[in-house]
Amino acid sequence: MAVLIAGGGPVDRYVVEHPEFLLASPPEEARLDPDNLHVLLAHLKAACFELPFEPGEKFRIRGAEPLLAFLAEEGHVRRAGDDRWYWVERQFSRPRRSRCGPRPGRTS
Numbered sequence: 001m002a003v004l005i006a007g008g009g010p011v012d013r014y015v016v017e018h019p020e021f022l023l024a025s026p027p028e029e030a031r032l033d034p035d036n037l038h039v040l041l042a043h044l045k046a047a048c049f050e051l052p053f054e055p056g057e058k059f060r061i062r063g064a065e066p067l068l069a070f071l072a073e074e075g076h077v078r079r080a081g082d083d084r085w086y087w088v089e090r091q092f093s094r095p096r097r098s099r100c101g102p103r104p105g106r107t108s
Contacts, residue, residue: 034060041067048077049092053085 004022006012015021032039044059044067053064068085071077077085 041071044068045071045076045087046092048085048087052080052087053077055083 004015006016034040040060044064047053047059048068048071053059053068057064059067064085068077068079072079072085076087076089078088079085
């Protein structure tokens with residue numbers, strides 16, 4: 001079973017009116033380098049937003065300390081007296097641009 005939540009944009013409307021566009025061909029293969037520094041930092045920020053990082057905790061295959069220190073310099077996290085790293089911003093900062101392009105009626 002698949003569920004599509006469509007928006008009001010022209011591509012979404014086309015897919016709703018022509019579902020064979022998605023269903024008639026195999027899905028595209030997504031490729032991502034999980035060791036890309038931008039990807040790692042984005043995932044680490046999201047993880048820190050959820051729970052504090054413990055001292056010596058691993059993130060992917062490496063220790064998180066150097067990346068957390070960088071995020072602390074940028075003002076996203078801080079190391080507390082208990083040696084854990086905490087998120088300090090008021091909310092989670094989302095990417096400025098959508099991965100699918102700008103929304104209709106909005107400029108980025």
